[in-house]
Amino acid sequence: MIQASHVSHFYGAEQVLFDLSFEIKNGEFLFLSGESGSGKSTLLSILSTLLKPSSGELFIEGESVLEIKNIDYFRQSKIGFVFQFHYLINYLNVYENIALAALEDKKQNINKILEELGILELSSRYPNEISGGQRQRVALARALVNEPKIIFADEPTGSLDSKNSKIVYSLLAQAVQKGTTVVVASHDMQIENYATQIIRLKD
Amino acid sequence: MTAIKALRKNPLKSLLIFSSITIAVMAIFLISSVSQGVIGMYSKMINSDGDIIVTQKGISDTFFSNVDIGLIQKINELKHVSSSYAMIVGASPVGHIPIAGIYGTTANHFEHYKLLRGVYPKEGEVILGENLAKQFSTSNINIGNKKFEISGVYSSEIGFEEGGLVMNISDAGVLFNRSASMLFVSSSSPNEIESIAKKISDLSSEIEVKTTQNFVKEYNQFKIIENSSLVISTLAFAMGLMGIASVMSMIVNSRKEEFGIMRALGKSRFFIIKNLFFETLIMSISAYIFALLLSLGILALLPHIEMLQWYVNGTLSLSTALYVLASTIFMALLGSLLPAWIASKTDPILLINQGCA
Incomplete structure (x- = not known):
């Protein structure tokens, strides 16, 4: 379970999040919606431990994020992240990009996940040698490889056509069915069809 | 990886x-x-022969040093002195070469320069370093306003000497208007070098006497x-x-x-x-x-x-x-x-x- 308690955030003098408190239960598919500049990405970054809030506290599985001793291992083992622009490392091939994120005992999952996502034949290609949709599937594979408890996705279909968007959503929905909590920040209202909880942020 | x-x-x-x-x-x-x-x-040039070097007192550069060559005779009479020679080190335009090193030395030091061809110089003659010789196909060269016959070509491991020329010290003395730049003294006994240096120093108040090792260490130009x-x-x-x-x-x-x-x-x-x-x-x-x-x-x-x-x-x-x-x-x-x-x-x-x- 993720619990946000009185979370606020500022960029310089500008406040983007105002005293937010809410809970996300395990196995939820949460859709964070809102206009540009409403703070969706900022909230997602805070929930995923990638950004410290200016004030307030975040609890994951009952533990305050500030008190987690090894935040790197926590991120690697418990959290998967899908970025809007995939953010693959350009000098590593598809397999190596996923292996970079994988825990030692999860590396055996890589080929299986690549096969499930239909990109096994791309494993030796570099990010600049595959299409945008394929890159986003690689990013999804990277997020899934450690079988995390929570997946965060920031505009995961922002750079994809509708066909590839549907593939990504259905893959995220499959993860929810397996018990993973998924939190997606997006403009794309299609995601409402998959979401079990929606939080709308206002500018 | x-x-x-x-x-x-x-x-x-x-x-x-x-x-x-x-x-x-x-x-x-x-x-x-x-x-x-x-x-x-x-350093190699100075160290190559002689245990003691005599220069003019208070001179920071050997190019400006002027020592009385007559001291050689008195030095040779000192106990434990095996040999000594005088040298003038200078630089001058040589033929079409804008500047080259000129080494005027007493005849007993000529053997330091390994002859590749010809003979060691008499008065009015020079031998050229191998590199300098490549620049001249004539039998004589102009140094300053004087003409010298080329009597031979020598080789040396020292780049300065390879690019320069050697002549008798009397000719060099006329060119550079001095008696000698430096005197080099060799001792027959390594233990007596310091005492010989002291005795040489006593011969004239116008000279500075050092072991060549100390000279190299203390030489201002270095x-x-x-x-x-x-x-x-x-x-x-x-x-x-x-x-x-x-x-x-x-x-x-x-x-x-x-x-x-x-x-x-x-x-x-x-x-x-x-x-x-x-x-x-x-x-x-x-x-x-x-x-x-x-x-x-x-x-x-x-x-x-x-x-x-x-x-x-x-x-x-x-x-x-x-x-x-x-x-x-x-x-x-x-x-x-x-x-x-x-x-x-x-x-x-x-x-x-x-x-x-």
Whole structure:
């Protein structure tokens, strides 16, 4: 379970999040919606431990994020992240990009996940040698490889056509069915069809 | 492995770092090597014969020294003196060559110069160093406003001498208007060198007498060359090192997005620093080796470059090479690891956003 308690955030003098408190239960598919500049990405970054809030506290599985001793291992083992622009490392091939994120005992999952996502034949290609949709599937594979408890996705279909968007959503929905909590920040209202909880942020 | 992949996948950036390090390292090698070489050649020339050197008192440069050659006779009468000779060291235009070293010496020192052809010079004659001889096909040459017959050609391991000429000291005395620049004295007993030096010193109040070893250590011109070379090479090296550090720093800053992604994936600061450490190490050591080989190549070519009149020899000492290696690696690591360490403490998402900006 993720619990946000009185979370606020500022960029310089500008406040983007105002005293937010809410809970996300395990196995939820949460859709964070809102206009540009409403703070969706900022909230997602805070929930995923990638950004410290200016004030307030975040609890994951009952533990305050500030008190987690090894935040790197926590991120690697418990959290998967899908970025809007995939953010693959350009000098590593598809397999190596996923292996970079994988825990030692999860590396055996890589080929299986690549096969499930239909990109096994791309494993030796570099990010600049595959299409945008394929890159986003690689990013999804990277997020899934450690079988995390929570997946965060920031505009995961922002750079994809509708066909590839549907593939990504259905893959995220499959993860929810397996018990993973998924939190997606997006403009794309299609995601409402998959979401079990929606939080709308206002500018 | 990741480090090598990163270097190979960013060839332009890698080439930029490689070139910066290579140029900086070559600058220090060439500047310090040439000055060490110049000092080494002159030291060798002075050390090659004689245990004691006699110069004019209070003269900082042997070029201006004027010692009475008549002292030779008195010196030879001293106990434990095995031999002595006088020398005038000067420089003058020789034929079409703008400047060349001229060594006027007493006949008993001629054997120091190994004759390749011809005979040792009589009055009015000269023998030419092998390199200088390549420039003349005539049987005589003009030195200053005088004409000399070429009686032979000699070789020498010392670049200065190879590019110069040797004549009788009496001829050199007329050219440079002095009796002798220096007197060199050899002792039959190494234990008596100091006492002989003292006795020679007592012969005249106008001379300064030193063992050749002490002379080389204390010679002002060497100190000037050493100090100025140290200043120039230190400045060049410091600029080079600052260049290395700033290039590395720029490269690291341009990779903030990558570091942010790695941190978001759960990779530790240590992982990022370790990879960068190996990247920097591979780059700086390979650039250092390349610069070392290039410098050695250039130093080997220097004595054969006509424009430099075959004078300039370079000597690269092991201590300089090791010092430069250590400094290069230190500055490259400082330039890359410090900003990487600072960056690694930033929230991952901010790093990613900074990288995109």
